[in-house]
Amino acid sequence: MNSTIAMITFRAMLGRRRALLLLALPLLLLALSVVLRSTGYDDLDVSEDVLQKFGLATLLPLLALIAGTGVIGPEIDDGQLMYVLTKPVPRQVIVLTKLAVANVLVVVFAVVPVLLSGLVLTGTTARMTPAFTVGVLVGGLAYTAVFVALAVASRNAVTIGLLYALVWESLLGNFAPGAKSASIQQWALSVTDALTPASPVRASVGLAVAVPLLVLVTAAATALATYRLRSLTVASAE
Amino acid sequence: MSELRLEGVSRWYGNVVAVNGVSMTVGPGVTGLLGPNGAGKSTLIHMMGGFLAPSSGTVTLDGTTIWRNPGIYRHLGLVPERESAYDFLTGEQFIVAMAKLHGLDDPGVAARRAIARVEMEPAAGRTIGTYSKGMKQRIKMASALVHDPPVLLLDEPFNGMDPRQRLQLMDLIRQMAAEGRTILFSSHILEEVERLASHIEVIVAGRHAASGDFRKIRRLMTDRPHIFLVRSSDDRRLAAAVIADGSARSVQLTDKGLQVEAVDFQRFTWLLPRVSRDTGVRLWEVSPADESLESVFSYLVDR
Numbered sequence: 001m002n003s004t005i006a007m008i009t010f011r012a013m014l015g016r017r018r019a020l021l022l023l024a025l026p027l028l029l030l031a032l033s034v035v036l037r038s039t040g041y042d043d044l045d046v047s048e049d050v051l052q053k054f055g056l057a058t059l060l061p062l063l064a065l066i067a068g069t070g071v072i073g074p075e076i077d078d079g080q081l082m083y084v085l086t087k088p089v090p091r092q093v094i095v096l097t098k099l100a101v102a103n104v105l106v107v108v109f110a111v112v113p114v115l116l117s118g119l120v121l122t123g124t125t126a127r128m129t130p131a132f133t134v135g136v137l138v139g140g141l142a143y144t145a146v147f148v149a150l151a152v153a154s155r156n157a158v159t160i161g162l163l164y165a166l167v168w169e170s171l172l173g174n175f176a177p178g179a180k181s182a183s184i185q186q187w188a189l190s191v192t193d194a195l196t197p198a199s200p201v202r203a204s205v206g207l208a209v210a211v212p213l214l215v216l217v218t219a220a221a222t223a224l225a226t227y228r229l230r231s232l233t234v235a236s237a238e
Numbered sequence: 239m240s241e242l243r244l245e246g247v248s249r250w251y252g253n254v255v256a257v258n259g260v261s262m263t264v265g266p267g268v269t270g271l272l273g274p275n276g277a278g279k280s281t282l283i284h285m286m287g288g289f290l291a292p293s294s295g296t297v298t299l300d301g302t303t304i305w306r307n308p309g310i311y312r313h314l315g316l317v318p319e320r321e322s323a324y325d326f327l328t329g330e331q332f333i334v335a336m337a338k339l340h341g342l343d344d345p346g347v348a349a350r351r352a353i354a355r356v357e358m359e360p361a362a363g364r365t366i367g368t369y370s371k372g373m374k375q376r377i378k379m380a381s382a383l384v385h386d387p388p389v390l391l392l393d394e395p396f397n398g399m400d401p402r403q404r405l406q407l408m409d410l411i412r413q414m415a416a417e418g419r420t421i422l423f424s425s426h427i428l429e430e431v432e433r434l435a436s437h438i439e440v441i442v443a444g445r446h447a448a449s450g451d452f453r454k455i456r457r458l459m460t461d462r463p464h465i466f467l468v469r470s471s472d473d474r475r476l477a478a479a480v481i482a483d484g485s486a487r488s489v490q491l492t493d494k495g496l497q498v499e500a501v502d503f504q505r506f507t508w509l510l511p512r513v514s515r516d517t518g519v520r521l522w523e524v525s526p527a528d529e530s531l532e533s534v535f536s537y538l539v540d541r
Contacts, residue, residue, distance in 0.1 A: 004338040008324060015326045079320040083381060086287070086316045087339040088309050230306055233290055 002097045005084060009071050009101045022066060022105065025059050026113035033117040044128070047121040048200035051132045055114040056192070057185055060106075060136050061143055061165035067105040068147025069157045071098045076232070077155065085232065092226045099148055099222060106140040131196035139188025142214050145221035146184070152228045180204045187214045239266050240300050240313060240388040240420045242286055247295035249281050256281040258444040259295070264422050268415045270435030270452070271424040278444040279424040280319060283393045286422070287316040299389060312340070315382030319393035321374055325367035329358055329377045332366060333384055340385040352380040356410065372403035379410070390414065392423035396430055408434050463487060464503050465527040468510070469495035471520040479513045497527065 013019070032050060036042050075081040084094060114136045118129030143165075150157040165185075172179040173186070180186050181204065190203035190210035203210070242264040249257040257278045264286075273279050284290040285297050288304040288311075297304050304310050324332055333352055337345035353362050356376040361369065366377060375395060382390060392411075396404050411434060415421050425431050431438055431452065438455050440448040448455055470476050473496040477489040480498055485505040490497040500506035514521050 002339070004335050008327070008335060011326055012324070078322040079318060080322055080324055082289070082316070082318045082320075083323065083336060084339065085289070085308075086311050086314070086382075087336070088311050088341065089339055090308060231291065 001100060002089060002093050005089075005094060005097045006101050008084075009098060012075070013067070013070055013101070013105060018066070018070065022063065022109045025062060026109050029054055029059055029113050029117050030120070033120040037120050042121045044122060044125065044198055045200050047118070048128065048198065050121060051114060051118055051128070052189065052192075052201070055110075055117060055132060056136055056139065056188060057170060059113065060110045060139055060188075061161075061169065061185065063110040064102070064106050064140055064143035065147050065158065065161040065165060067102040067109070068144045069151040069161060071102045071105075071151075072148060073151035073157055076151070081232070085229075091229045095148070095152075095222065095226045095229055099145060099225075102144045102148060103141060106144055107137070110140055111137045126198035127196045128198045128201065131192045131194075131198075131201070134195055135188045135192030138191050138214055139184055142184045142187070142218045142221075145218040145225070149221040149225040149228070152225045152232065177204065181209070184214070184217065186210070239418060241265050242389060242420060242422065243296075243298050244282075244286070245296050245298075247282075247285060247292045247297060249278075249285060249290065249293045256444050257285070257292075257441075260441070260444075260446045261295075262439050262446060262449060264420060264439075266415070266418050266420050267437060268411060268435045269420075269422045269437045269439060270431035271422055271439050271441060272428065272431045273424075273426060273441035273447075275426050277426075277441045279426075279441055280393055281444075282441065283316075283391055283422070283424055287314065287391050311387075312385065313387055313389055315385070315387040315390045317375075317378050317382045317390070317392040317395060319397065321371065321398075323366050323374060323378060323381070326365060328363055328365050329353065329369070329373075329380075330362040332377060333362075333380050336381045337384045342385060348384050348386075349380075352384040353377075355383055356380045357406070371398045372400060375399060375403070375407065379407070383414075388418075389420045390422070392421070394425060395423050396425060396427070404430075464500045464506070466498045466500060466506075467495050467523070467525050467527045468498055469522040470514065471522070472517075475517055476514060476519045479517050479519075480510070483509055483513065485509050495523070 029050075032054065036046060036050065072081070111133060115129065115133040118132055122128055124130065147157065147161050150161055154160060168179060169183045169185045173183055186203060186205045187210035189201070190205045190207050191214075193201045193203035194207045244260055244262050247257060247260045248255065260282065271279050271282065281290065285292050286304065288307065291305050299310055299313060302310060327335065330349060330353065333349040334345050337348040342348045353359055356379050358373065358376050358380060361373055366374065369377065379395070395407060399407065411421060411423070423434070435452060438448070438450065438452045439446065440455065448458065468476065473491055477491060477496055480486050481489050485500055485502045486498050487501045488499045498506070510524065511521070
């Protein structure tokens with residue numbers, strides 16, 4: 001971890017209009033939860049739907065994509081990363097710092113909103129709120145690592161990330177059950193499922209598969225990002 | 239005293255060769271890397287700065303490999319060509335951050351020294367986004383200087399600068415060279431290189447075309463055959479007189495005027511007005527037909 005890199009990254013992420021962009025979805029989730037609660041549509045099934053489909057399946061991947069690619073992608077594209085790379089700082093320190101910043105952003109803009117939304121909707125009934133909070137957190141760690149690695153490896157990280165989150169996880173998952181088992185979303189849901197007795201939460205992947213895969217993907221993505229950053233070719237040189 | 243050494247360095251992208259078998263040694267003082275746009279100067283500088291792996295050959299600083307060796311940046315400062323710095327930071331915050339990333343003992347002091355060096359104190363409190371092009375160039379320079387490196391690489395440092403900023407930067411580079419630093423800068427403008435560099439490396443189409451003292455290279459450049467286009471009141475008579483003298487190898491009557499290939503540049507420029515006066519031919523226009531830098535370079539390459 002390097003506090004100087006973290007400071008610059010936080011300022012780049014939160015300084016401009018991007019902060020508003022980051023806030024839009026969580027605010028929408030909270031507003032929806034408040035409306036559902038106040039109109040009485042807050043039974044366990046509806047709440048589970050909101051937390052899973054909105055919180056875990058939409059808010060989390062999008063926020064992780066914005067945060068994960070945003071902490072490093074623009075700096076690579078605009079060439080500012082040169083100023084960090086021309087320093088005697090080990091590359092894994094740069095990657096781990098960027099990851100840490102992205103994770104903090106995901107916690108603030110996805111994990112905390114899901115927690116608040118769950119509290120508004122169901123309180124702590126059937127431990128569903130804490131279960132989703134933990135599920136979103138572990139899913140967030142994996143998503144963020146994947147999207148940071150993607151941003152280092154490809155100029156089209158945002159597009160690829162969107163295709164993965166929207167097409168692969170959400171769309172294909174509905175048609176092809178196989179695609180579901182290769183999905184961070186489902187692994188995270190599996191963790192949630194294990195933590196709550198609430199019947200509406202049903203994961204398609206067992207915990208014994210999900211947890212090792214989450215750990216493996218997070219570690220592999222971090223290693224890939226470090227490896228690619230060591231041999232990053234600057235844009236203007238191509 | 240540090241020395242950058244390139245040995246048999248090539249770099250290709252797919253099947254496009256950007257740099258082709260370049261060997262050179264860059265020692266203390268100012269070295270100019272001269273070449274037309276797209277010649278491979280940036281590719282070379284990026285390999286010297288550790289941002290690009292040579293496809294073959296080695297790039298070393300005092301015997302240490304530069305590629306994949308972040309520790310090298312303790313001894314190396316790099317000013318990239320691209321303008322963008324962290325626009326949301328003030329000049330001072332930026333330089334202090336760079337000093338911290340270098341792990342310097344007192345980042346504040348080092349930053350103030352580097353900012354003073356490039357004479358940016360008055361604007362240090364403003365965000366970089368509000369800076370002019372020349373100011374950005376200077377703050378980038380301060381970022382490369384903050385750890386007082388013995389080697390400095392500058393990629394097209396004068397691009398987009400006005401004449402006054404250009405002079406200031408030239409002064410600064412000269413001062414730093416006088417302190418014994420090894421400085422290499424790239425440019426596609428002969429005059430810039432000539433005014434600043436005692437030693438020149440010429441790169442054309444990825445190949446190392448010439449190397450040495452700027453006077454020697456300047457002579458190579460002026461000694462080559464020059465082609466002039468002359469328009470006059472009587473091209474035919476002028477052609478006869480020019481060819482009779484011997485300073486021109488060939489003359490050609492074209493519909494645009496008289497095309498003269500002069501072998502002796504100095505003698506020809508001295509002769510032409512005399513010949514026209516003696517023969518009573520009025521000169522309308524004399525223009526060099528191949529003065530572009532590219533033609534000078536291609537001549538050097540062909541030799």
